[in-house]
Amino acid sequence: MEILRNLYRRRLRTGLTVLGIAVGILAFTVMGAMAEKFNRLIDGGEAYFARRIAIHSTGGLLRFNLLGTEEIEVMKRTPGVRHVETQIMMALDETAGFELAPRFLVGIDLPNFARAQLIAGDAARLRLARGSWWRPGDRGVAVLGSAAAHKMKLDVGDTLTARGAEFRVVGILQETLSVPDGWALIPQEDARTLLISDAALLREMGLDQVWTNAYALVDPGMGEEITDVLARSLRKGYLLHSPEQLTRAAGTASNLLNTAILGSGAIAVVVGALAVINTMFFAVGERTREIGIKKAIGAGRRAILGEFLAESVLIGLLGGILGLGIAAVLITVLNGYAATEGTPVFLLTPRLVFGALGFATLLGGAAGALPAWRAANLDPVEALRAI
Amino acid sequence: MSTQPLVVAEALVKVYPMGVRALDGASLTVSRGEIVGIMGRSGSGKSTLLHILGCLDRPDSGRVCIDGVEVTRLSDAALPSVRLRRLGFVFQAHNLVPTLTALENVALPLRYLRLRPANAYQQARAMLEAVGLGDRLHHLPGQLSGGQQQRVAIARALVNDPALVLADEPTGALDSQSARALLRLMRRLSQERGQTFVVVTHDPAVGQVCDRIYRMEDGRVLASAAG
Numbered sequence: 001m002e003i004l005r006n007l008y009r010r011r012l013r014t015g016l017t018v019l020g021i022a023v024g025i026l027a028f029t030v031m032g033a034m035a036e037k038f039n040r041l042i043d044g045g046e047a048y049f050a051r052r053i054a055i056h057s058t059g060g061l062l063r064f065n066l067l068g069t070e071e072i073e074v075m076k077r078t079p080g081v082r083h084v085e086t087q088i089m090m091a092l093d094e095t096a097g098f099e100l101a102p103r104f105l106v107g108i109d110l111p112n113f114a115r116a117q118l119i120a121g122d123a124a125r126l127r128l129a130r131g132s133w134w135r136p137g138d139r140g141v142a143v144l145g146s147a148a149a150h151k152m153k154l155d156v157g158d159t160l161t162a163r164g165a166e167f168r169v170v171g172i173l174q175e176t177l178s179v180p181d182g183w184a185l186i187p188q189e190d191a192r193t194l195l196i197s198d199a200a201l202l203r204e205m206g207l208d209q210v211w212t213n214a215y216a217l218v219d220p221g222m223g224e225e226i227t228d229v230l231a232r233s234l235r236k237g238y239l240l241h242s243p244e245q246l247t248r249a250a251g252t253a254s255n256l257l258n259t260a261i262l263g264s265g266a267i268a269v270v271v272g273a274l275a276v277i278n279t280m281f282f283a284v285g286e287r288t289r290e291i292g293i294k295k296a297i298g299a300g301r302r303a304i305l306g307e308f309l310a311e312s313v314l315i316g317l318l319g320g321i322l323g324l325g326i327a328a329v330l331i332t333v334l335n336g337y338a339a340t341e342g343t344p345v346f347l348l349t350p351r352l353v354f355g356a357l358g359f360a361t362l363l364g365g366a367a368g369a370l371p372a373w374r375a376a377n378l379d380p381v382e383a384l385r386a387i
Numbered sequence: 388m389s390t391q392p393l394v395v396a397e398a399l400v401k402v403y404p405m406g407v408r409a410l411d412g413a414s415l416t417v418s419r420g421e422i423v424g425i426m427g428r429s430g431s432g433k434s435t436l437l438h439i440l441g442c443l444d445r446p447d448s449g450r451v452c453i454d455g456v457e458v459t460r461l462s463d464a465a466l467p468s469v470r471l472r473r474l475g476f477v478f479q480a481h482n483l484v485p486t487l488t489a490l491e492n493v494a495l496p497l498r499y500l501r502l503r504p505a506n507a508y509q510q511a512r513a514m515l516e517a518v519g520l521g522d523r524l525h526h527l528p529g530q531l532s533g534g535q536q537q538r539v540a541i542a543r544a545l546v547n548d549p550a551l552v553l554a555d556e557p558t559g560a561l562d563s564q565s566a567r568a569l570l571r572l573m574r575r576l577s578q579e580r581g582q583t584f585v586v587v588t589h590d591p592a593v594g595q596v597c598d599r600i601y602r603m604e605d606g607r608v609l610a611s612a613a614g
Binding site for chain 2 (some may be wrong): 002005006009065289290293294295296297298299300301303380381
């Protein structure tokens with residue numbers, strides 16, 4: 001009670017200090033929520049690519065490096081490759097500019113896709129949230145990833161118009177927090193038609209058995225080795241990524257992000273801690289007489305230390321709660337806005353909430369330690385001279 | 388009750404860093420149930436003596452016994468406990484913690500003694516009633532007059548039933564009427580409870596309620612005289 005009254009007595013100063021910490025924690029939480037979202041995306045991507053060696057055509061002006069049946073056969077014959085998943089992938093809307101979950105039209109052959117799903121394992125499986133898959137042989141149909149559906153406001157039964165063609169939406173995928181969220185899966189033949197219609201040369205050459213990218217599905221741990229073998233067996237002009245490379249790249253990205261959070265956290269520490277130290281030193285100076293009286297009537301060092309520490313911890317906790325509250329509102333608003341763009345940008349996880357609160361409290365305590373120590377060690381005679 | 392003096396201070400010397408001899412061989416004794424006044428000009432060493440008797444400061448040499456305990460031999464860490472259990476303090480002004488009510492201020496020593504809150508507040512209430520402030524329990528110091536604040540301070544000094552109450556110019560900030568009321572209260576508490584007071588003062592009116600008065604000059608205690 002006394003602690004609250006002491007804080008209330010200096011409510012302007014307390015308020016400003018709490019606000020200082022709140023701003024730090026706000027920055028920490030918002031940055032952290034963004035990082036949590038990206039970490040989740042990266043985790044989702046890692047799961048999806050855990051058993052997939054990605055093979056992309058490097059494209060080129062004339063699109064000579066598309067994957068043809070010959071390359072697919074080379075891959076299939078490579079020992080250790082259990083299956084080759086083929087895709088024809090192109091931007092859904094080339095005018096869209098930057099997108100957090102880029103939208104792609106992805107042409108697939110259902111039996112080929114289904115087998116890849118089976119081998120890739122549970123964590124990498126794409127599941128339907130609504131509707132159904134099309135039947136083999138169907139044309140002009142699409143199954144949409146969650147972000148793509150959200151962004152284009154499409155549901156089962158609606159019509160997707162992309163690159164001048166129309167597709168009836170038959171299914172919507174569950175959110176994966178990964179790349180497939182931005183996909184519109186369509187029958188391979190439809191995709192190939194779109195691809196070739198864009199490239200007169202291909203049409204002229206009659207190359208109708210082509211794919212833009214393929215995934216060689218391998219057993220866990222075999223990725224690196226088989227990638228090397230594939231790189232030697234394939235013609236030049238293809239980009240190969242082993243699962244390990246993707247994991248390493250993802251690790252780098254997530255390390256960068258985590259460093260960014262720690263960086264913003266460090267700023268929060270410095271700003272917040274300075275504010276608390278300042279406030280608590282003021283409080284000790286202002287209450288020197290009171291400390292003297294308390295010591296005279298028998299308060300031990302521990303009692304005085306505890307009192308001031310409790311105050312600074314409370315300031316930290318209040319700042320944490322306030323900062324977290326503002327961050328939660330801000331994140332909800334921003335996510336609401338981002339959702340109309342396809343995918344929420346922030347993810348407020350329980351560990352982030354407790355982390356931020358714990359961090360604020362610890363910060364308050366640490367910053368209050370020095371002033372509290374000084375208060376506890378004041379000489380009672382000196383302290384009593386103060387008015 | 389033993390007939391031994393409650394307080395024995397012998398040959399106290401205290402020299403401050405600049406070479407000022409605040410105490411220069413001061414000695415005194417205080418018997419149980421007495422009100423003893425210490426008078427003298429400012430700079431005569433009264434406050435230093437009070438601080439040493441109150442275990443807030445240590446002499447450079449000499450010894451102090453309070454209630455049979457030679458406090459000058461105790462470690463620094465043991466002194467807060469002596470103050471908490473055996474001593475009470477009343478200062479000139481600003482005695483109270485401004486954020487605590489009268490009741491909470493009086494209960495403070497009992498809380499430091501780790502009494503249960505209900506228990507502590509019950510005793511504090513009784514003590515405030517004894518000093519005539521039963522109707523001011525929940526007032527903050529800022530809502531009380533100077534005289535009332537000093538009575539709260541006396542209630543707090545007495546609530547832990549100390550052997551000795553030390554008062555430093557307790558009437559110094561009061562008007563003469565409040566000062567007289569406070570002195571009557573001290574007199575009454577001394578008679579009713581056998582409470583021992585040592586009062587440092589300039590105020591001749593205080594002298595009138597004292598059983599004995601020590602005069603101080605240049606860090607020495609001169610002979611005592613009846614009040």
